[in-house]
Amino acid sequence: MRLELGRIFIKDIQFGSETKVSNGLLTVNKDELAELIKEDDRIKDVKLDIARPGEKVRIIPVKDVIEPRVKVGSKVQGFPGVTSAMHRVGLGRTNILYGAAVVTIGDIVGMQEGIVDMFGEGAKWTPFSKTFNLVVDITPEAGLEPHSHETAVRLAGLKASSYLAKCAENMEAEEVLVYEMDNVAENIKKYPDLPKILYVEMLISQGLLHDGFIYGVNSKEILPTLIHPNEELDGAVISGNCVAACDKITTYQHQNNSVIQDLYAKHGKELNFLGVVLTPELTTLEGKFRSCEMTANLAKMLGADGVIVSEEGYGNPDSDLLIICKKLEQEGIKTVLITDECSGQDGFSQPLADTTPEAVAVVSAGNVSHLVKLDPAEVILGNIAAIENISGGWHDSVQEDGRIFCELNAIIGATSEIGFHNVTTVLR
Amino acid sequence: MIIFKMFKRGGGLMKYRILTNNPSVAAKYENVLYIEGTVDDVLVKTRNLIQRGESLVTHPLPASIRMMYTPYRSIVIGQASGSSDFLQLEIVEESITKYRRIIEYRNVDIKNNRDYENLDLWLLESALYEMNTNI
Amino acid sequence: MSERFKVVYYVNQFFGQIGGEDKASMEPEVHESTVGPALGFNGLIKDSGDVVATIICGDNYFNEHKADALEKITSIIKKYNPDVFVAGPAFNAGRYGMACGEIGKYVFEQFKIPVVTGMYKENPGVDVCRQQAIIIETGDSAAAMRKALPVMAKIVTKLVNGEELGSPSEEGYIPQGTHKTVIVDKRGSQRAVDMMLARLKGQEFETEMPMPVFDRVDPAPAVKDIRKATIALVTSGGIVPVLNPDHIESASATKFGKYDISGMDGLSPKDFKTIHGGYDPVYANEDPNRVAPLDILKQYEKDGKIGKVFENYYVTTGTGTAVANSVKFGVEIGAQLKAAGVDAVILTST
Numbered sequence: 001m002r003l004e005l006g007r008i009f010i011k012d013i014q015f016g017s018e019t020k021v022s023n024g025l026l027t028v029n030k031d032e033l034a035e036l037i038k039e040d041d042r043i044k045d046v047k048l049d050i051a052r053p054g055e056k057v058r059i060i061p062v063k064d065v066i067e068p069r070v071k072v073g074s075k076v077q078g079f080p081g082v083t084s085a086m087h088r089v090g091l092g093r094t095n096i097l098y099g100a101a102v103v104t105i106g107d108i109v110g111m112q113e114g115i116v117d118m119f120g121e122g123a124k125w126t127p128f129s130k131t132f133n134l135v136v137d138i139t140p141e142a143g144l145e146p147h148s149h150e151t152a153v154r155l156a157g158l159k160a161s162s163y164l165a166k167c168a169e170n171m172e173a174e175e176v177l178v179y180e181m182d183n184v185a186e187n188i189k190k191y192p193d194l195p196k197i198l199y200v201e202m203l204i205s206q207g208l209l210h211d212g213f214i215y216g217v218n219s220k221e222i223l224p225t226l227i228h229p230n231e232e233l234d235g236a237v238i239s240g241n242c243v244a245a246c247d248k249i250t251t252y253q254h255q256n257n258s259v260i261q262d263l264y265a266k267h268g269k270e271l272n273f274l275g276v277v278l279t280p281e282l283t284t285l286e287g288k289f290r291s292c293e294m295t296a297n298l299a300k301m302l303g304a305d306g307v308i309v310s311e312e313g314y315g316n317p318d319s320d321l322l323i324i325c326k327k328l329e330q331e332g333i334k335t336v337l338i339t340d341e342c343s344g345q346d347g348f349s350q351p352l353a354d355t356t357p358e359a360v361a362v363v364s365a366g367n368v369s370h371l372v373k374l375d376p377a378e379v380i381l382g383n384i385a386a387i388e389n390i391s392g393g394w395h396d397s398v399q400e401d402g403r404i405f406c407e408l409n410a411i412i413g414a415t416s417e418i419g420f421h422n423v424t425t426v427l428r
Numbered sequence: 429m430i431i432f433k434m435f436k437r438g439g440g441l442m443k444y445r446i447l448t449n450n451p452s453v454a455a456k457y458e459n460v461l462y463i464e465g466t467v468d469d470v471l472v473k474t475r476n477l478i479q480r481g482e483s484l485v486t487h488p489l490p491a492s493i494r495m496m497y498t499p500y501r502s503i504v505i506g507q508a509s510g511s512s513d514f515l516q517l518e519i520v521e522e523s524i525t526k527y528r529r530i531i532e533y534r535n536v537d538i539k540n541n542r543d544y545e546n547l548d549l550w551l552l553e554s555a556l557y558e559m560n561t562n563i
Numbered sequence: 564m565s566e567r568f569k570v571v572y573y574v575n576q577f578f579g580q581i582g583g584e585d586k587a588s589m590e591p592e593v594h595e596s597t598v599g600p601a602l603g604f605n606g607l608i609k610d611s612g613d614v615v616a617t618i619i620c621g622d623n624y625f626n627e628h629k630a631d632a633l634e635k636i637t638s639i640i641k642k643y644n645p646d647v648f649v650a651g652p653a654f655n656a657g658r659y660g661m662a663c664g665e666i667g668k669y670v671f672e673q674f675k676i677p678v679v680t681g682m683y684k685e686n687p688g689v690d691v692c693r694q695q696a697i698i699i700e701t702g703d704s705a706a707a708m709r710k711a712l713p714v715m716a717k718i719v720t721k722l723v724n725g726e727e728l729g730s731p732s733e734e735g736y737i738p739q740g741t742h743k744t745v746i747v748d749k750r751g752s753q754r755a756v757d758m759m760l761a762r763l764k765g766q767e768f769e770t771e772m773p774m775p776v777f778d779r780v781d782p783a784p785a786v787k788d789i790r791k792a793t794i795a796l797v798t799s800g801g802i803v804p805v806l807n808p809d810h811i812e813s814a815s816a817t818k819f820g821k822y823d824i825s826g827m828d829g830l831s832p833k834d835f836k837t838i839h840g841g842y843d844p845v846y847a848n849e850d851p852n853r854v855a856p857l858d859i860l861k862q863y864e865k866d867g868k869i870g871k872v873f874e875n876y877y878v879t880t881g882t883g884t885a886v887a888n889s890v891k892f893g894v895e896i897g898a899q900l901k902a903a904g905v906d907a908v909i910l911t912s913t
Contacts (some may be wrong), residue, residue, distance in 0.1 A: 026562060109543035113494055124746060146546065157552065194466060195763045206491050207554030209547065220554060243547075244492030258752035271759055283486050283506070283555040285516070294441075300778035306759045310752075315526075316487035318520040334758045338751055341772060342493065348694060353489060355774050362763055363755045364771035368493055408744065409493045419684035419751020425742035426730060427566055 002180040003230040005074070006173025007098035014049050019165045026100055028134060028191070031165055037138065040150040045139040045153050045339040049381050051103070054129050055118050058377035060387045062114035062412050063242050065105040065128055065252040066157050067372070068165035069095040069235070079235045081216025083158045090230030095132045095168045098175075101252055102130040103163065104157035105382040106138055108149050108209065111387070113410040114245035120375035125414040127421055128252075135381045136160050147208055152241060158251070171233060173208050179230050179264055184302065187272050198304040199229070199259050199420070200295055202320060204241050204312045205280035211240030212249075212312075214278060224279045225296040228301075229260045232276060235291050244313050246368050253413070258420045259310055259338070260318040274302050279324070281317040296327035306334040310418045314342055314368065317352040329358035340365040340415035345407070351425075365416055366423035368409035376402025433459040433510045435506075438458045444559070446486055447474055448485060448502035450484060451547045467501040474503050474519045482507055484516040486555050488523040496530050500548040568612035571643050572601035573636075573650040573666055575659045578705075581621030587658075589621035600712060604649065607716035612723065614644045621783040622658035624783035625665070626812050633669055640674055646723050648674075650696075652681025652687060652711045655703040658817045660688025661885065665815065670697035677722040679713045683735055687885030691815070696721070698737045712795075742772075778890075782795045792906035794795050795873035797896060800854035800882025800913045801839025802830060802847065811880060813840035818891045822898075826870075831859030841882030842913050855911055881912050 009024055016027035030048050037046045052059040080083035103116065108263055116128045123129030134148055138156050140149045150373065203212035204217040212219035214237050227236065232254055243247040249257075255372075256394055260276065267273040299307050302422045307328055311321045314402040318339070325335045341351030351364070397405045408414040413421055434493040435444055443457040449470050463470050471488055478484055490496060493542045537544065572632075576586040580600040597605045598617045605614040617638055625632045640648070648670045650663035667678040669693060678696035682689050683703040692698065697718055701711040714735045731738040747758075754771070761768040786792050795896060803811055809820045818866050824830070830851035837847040839852065852858040857876065862870045877896050900908065 003907050039681075054558055070508075109540070114654040146550070186731050191843060195760075197759060204491055207551040210551065220558065223466040243494045246493070258750055260757065262750075262756045263753045266756060266760075271756075281491060282558060283491075283551065284558055284667055285487060287558055290539075306763050308755050308759055311493040314489050314493050316523075317556065325532065333760070334762045336454060336755045336762065338755050340527075341742060341773070343742045344529065345533065347743055348739075349529050350526070350775060351742060352773055353520055355777075357776070359772075359774050360770055360773075361444070361758050362770050363758060364742070365751050367742050367744045370662050375452055416751065418755070419755055422749065422750040423744060424754070425744050426771075427738050427773070428728065428731065428741050428743045 001228055001230050002178065003091050003234055003417060004093040005176040005179070005233070006093060006095045007177070008042040008095060009101040009174050010132055012052065013100060013134060019164065021097065023169065024163065026097060029165065030349040033160060036159060036163055037136070037156045040152055040155060042082070042141055042144055042148055042270050043138050044141045047137040048157070049135040049137070049328060051133040051135055051381060053118055053132070056378035057136055058122070059103055059105060059133065059381045060114065060380065060382045061105060061112040062116055063106065063112070063153055064157050064239050065250040065412070066068055066102045066161040067252045067255045068100055068161040069255070070162065070165035070169045072169055078162050079158050079238055082218070082238060083155060083162060086215060088365070089234040089236055089343050090228055094234055095165065095166050095171060095173055097134055097168055100164065101128060101133050102126065102157050102161040103133045103135045104153050104395070106276070107383055107386060108146055108153065108242065112242055114242070114410050114412045115374070115406070115410055117374055117377065121372055122374040122411060124403060125372060125408060125411045125423070127413050133326065134160065142150050144337050150240065150242070154428065158238065163169060165234050170216060174424055179233060180266060181229070181273065184268045184274060184313060187274070191272045194270065195305040196272045196274050196303055197263060198265060198274045198275045198277060198299050198307045200279055200307055200309040200324065201257070201259070202279045202281050202309065202311050202317060204317065206283045208277070209240070209242045212242055213238050217321070219278065219280045219281065222275050222278070222280055223292055224298055226298055227276050227278060229273065229276050232257055232260060237278070244407045245412050247313060247365065247417045248381045249312050249418055250413065253416065253418060253420050257418055259308055259418050261334060281313065281320050283316070289325070292320055292323040292327060296331070299328055299333055300331060304333055306336070308336045308338065310338045312417060314340065317321050317355055318324060322352070322354050322359060326356050326358045330375060334361070335359070336361045336363060336426040338363045338365060338419045339417050341367050341426070342369055343367045345369045345371055347425070351379065363419060364425045365419060365421070366408060366414065367425050368407060368415050369407045371405060372408060372411070374406065443500065443507040444504055446502055446504055446552065447477070448500070450500035450502055450545055450548050451532060452545050453502050453552060456549070467498060468528065468553050470501050471520070471524045475524060476507065477505055480519050484520060485559065490522055490525065490551070494546070496527065497534060497542055498544040498548060499538065500545050502548055502552040504559070564738050568646040568771060569609070569643065570647050570719065571612045571616050571640060571645040572597070572604065572614045572617065573618045573620070573663065574599050574601065574708060574834050575662065576619060576621045579617070580728055581619060585838070587623040589619070589620045591620040591626055591632055593618050593639050600652070600708060603712050604716060604770050605824065607713055608720060611720060612766060615645065616728055620662065621660055622865055623810065625809050626658055626663040626815070626817055629665065629814070632668070636666060636670070637673065640670060647676055647719050648678045649715065649719060650678070650680040652699070652701045652708065652715065653686055655683040655686050657687050657888065660686035661691060661815055661817055662688070664688030664691030667696040667708060677717050677719070679700040679715055685887055689737060690870070690885050690887065693737065694741070697728070697739070699735050705893035723888055743761065752901055759836065765791055773884070786794055786907050789869055790867060791870045793871050793904060794855055794869050795859060795871050795875070795877070795900050795905045795908045796855055796860055796909045797877040797908050798855040799879055799884070800847070800911055801837050801878065801880040802835050802851045802855045803838055805834060807838055811838060813838050814883040816880040816884055818895065819877055819890060822876050823874055823876070824876040825874035828861050830855055839882060839913060856909070860909065873900070873903065899907050
């Protein structure tokens with residue numbers, strides 16, 4: 001299967017009379033986009049804003065981030081099973097407005113977190129301080145039930161991203177990345193001496209605001225599933241996770257899954273990338289044991305020599321991560337785990353909720369309790385009152401001069417457990 | 429009198445009930461052991477019941493840092509066959525230890541009481557759905 | 564920093580050149596000169612700092628009169644107002660290490676100045692002050708002094724200048740155990756792929772999150788016939804003969820006691836008392852058997868429920884006990900009991 005991702009570099013966004021890209025400038029017809037979003041009658045109103053890298057803008061609370069993309073030469077556009085009917089993805093040519101992002105904001109519950117600072121200290125800790133962001137803030141119809149509210153916001157963001165990219169369908173891409181891979185049997189025949197690596201991606205699957213979707217199916221409903229890496233790179237997996245800001249996998253990060261990208265880069269050279277197993281992190285113990293058992297079984301069936309396992313969330317999913325690790329290691333399959341830690345503000349606490357001696361190779365994505373001081377912003381996009389909720393009050397996090405003290409766990413993507421960001425912890 | 433409900437488990441039916449300090453949950457369901465107290469109280473009661481042989485159906489901890497600060501927590505417990513399961517005991521003890529360490533320097537998020545109350549209920553509903561849709 | 568920094572230095576009676584074991588009960592003394600290792604240390608920091616005072620204290624005195632010792636040390640610190648406190652190095656000397664550890668921790672918490680010491684990694688004092696002090700890693704005997712002092716001096720200089728320390732292996736200190744969050748060049752997924760390839764190739768790799776190691780001991784198999792067994796009584800409840808002849812400490816014990824109880828029917832309050840600093844002593848002093856039930860064991864022996872009660876009784880204080888010391892006591896007592904043919908132990912704690 002061969003997927004080409006064509007990058008059209010975006011160097012600025014402005015509102016204008018026509019949605020188009022010219023010389024790196026993305027112009028957006030605000031009214032047209034707003035009308036499109038309001039077609040969903042759950043949505044009463046929508047506010048659109050722009051946030052550029054370096055501007056003293058704070059975006060809060062962020063629900064999801066999506067990369068604008070369009071399928072070249074296809075009548076069917078959008079995310080299969082979500083914003084369009086089920087269709088095949090992972091092959092052909094997809095154009096990307098590279099450097100741009102749609103950011104949906106607005107709280108469905110009051111203590112949703114998720115800051116993106118486009119400037120200062122905060123910018124270092126989120127990857128989305130470097131993208132040109134179109135910020136979408138919807139107002140739901142009065143009395144809209146929370147599940148519907150969440151769905152409305154999710155779809156609005158995905159639709160907006162497809163709308164923006166549409167104008168780039170027939171544009172010349174400045175850079176084309178090729179993701180091509182034979183099937184599993186062919187790869188093993190072709191690279192008999194390369195170690196076989198499987199990527200297990202754990203997805204939070206526990207209920208409202210803690211969901212993931214694969215081809216539109218809520219990940220709560222699935223059994224561990226093997227997919228082709230191109231499918232995730234081309235929109236098959238999206239995020240419904242809005243509560244854990246620092247380590248949730250945004251849709252943008254699914255589209256650009258860094259573990260997939262980094263394994264692909266070495267495929268056929270140093271390793272044989274077998275594929276991706278999506279594993280739901282369920283609530284019940286029975287469900288967890290089932291997920292872990294089946295995941296390990298898939299790895300064994302495929303003959304994996306090594307498995308990289310990434311987590312989403314913190315707390316009960318730590319158990320799943322370590323059970324999978326233990327099952328694999330006991331069968332002689334080598335694991336590397338990617339997870340974040342909650343070691344307290346002083347860094348002294350035990351990092352995970354659980355431990356197992358078999359976890360000898362772990363990449364730490366950072367301590368979610370690490371304190372940072374954010375500089376005062378000139379513009380706040382979103383809910384100003386949400387600022388006070390950040391990290392839930394152990395002392396006044398908002399200083400008189402407008403600076404904010406908060407933990408990393410409030411910043412989008414700060415401790416990304418798919419290793420999207422370059423943060424870690426060191427032992428001192 | 430605590431009423432139990434049944435759900436299918438391992439080819440048979442298992443009784444379960446909900447341990448919670450969440451008034452919305454207590455109002456909605458019958459098979460509830462309501463605890464007037466904190467999340468810590470709910471976790472400790474869960475541990476005590478597991479020690480006495482009941483079984484853990486849902487994991488005691490939530491799945492994200494933000495949810496750790498919740499003032500409400502609902503946990504589903506099932507009636508077990510006989511002796512306590514060591515793995516379950518370990519899970520619940522480690523959950524208490526971890527929870528206390530995380531909460532140590534924080535205040536409970538009272539401002540967002542109502543939202544946490546709702547979230548806990550919705551997550552519980554998902555869990556019950558998960559329990560009841562599998563044969 | 565244009566001013567020179569001030570150091571107050573702590574040593575025990577031996578390194579303070581007062582005497583050996585015979586002087587281990589000496590009270591704290593302060594000298595406005597540099598004694599023992601403080602002299603060598605002072606030479607190493609002479610470009611920017613001075614040792615303004617050396618405290619010498621007996622290891623036994625400290626461990627047995629902790630509150631008094633700390634009070635005295637507090638007034639010394641207040642008087643000299645140092646920028647940094649240095650103790651030891653204690654190498655593998657347990658009581659000295661405990662003293663350096665307790666004082667170091669105390670000074671750090673009360674005065675908020677950096678504390679530097681040096682110990683062998685198995686010294687029980689390490690666990691006491693690991694999080695509060697920077698403990699440089701030394702060899703296990705005083706022969707390592709020459710290597711240790713320069714490392715301590717370098718770290719002290721960095722700390723007073725507000726410089727961040729590098730990794731424990733680079734700088735030569737025992738990891739404090741904290742996880743510091745930093746931004747690095749490589750993203751996490753890249754580090755994961757590299758780590759995986761290194762593992763598969765059998766190469767060296769370093770995990771970014773070491774799992775805590777739990778020292779688990781498998782229980783011994785059950786006693787076959789308890790009616791024929793010799794049972795020993797051991798406690799960490801601090802019940803000792805009234806004069807506490809072995810000077811077992813009330814907390815952070817550095818020793819255990821062994822006493823002959825063969826002629827007794829129980830632990831009488833006339834002969835035994837509690838020295839445990841961690842609980843209300845009233846009821847234990849009224850009847851020490853409440854903590855270490857020798858009376859019951861002796862009754863069982865009379866009734867034929869057990870074979871016999873072992874003639875020796877072992878005791879230490881189980882509050883604030885350094886893990887390394889606990890392990891040491893357990894191993895030693897266990898060896899003695901095994902050699903004497905004891906079948907099982909009743910071990911009580913409080």
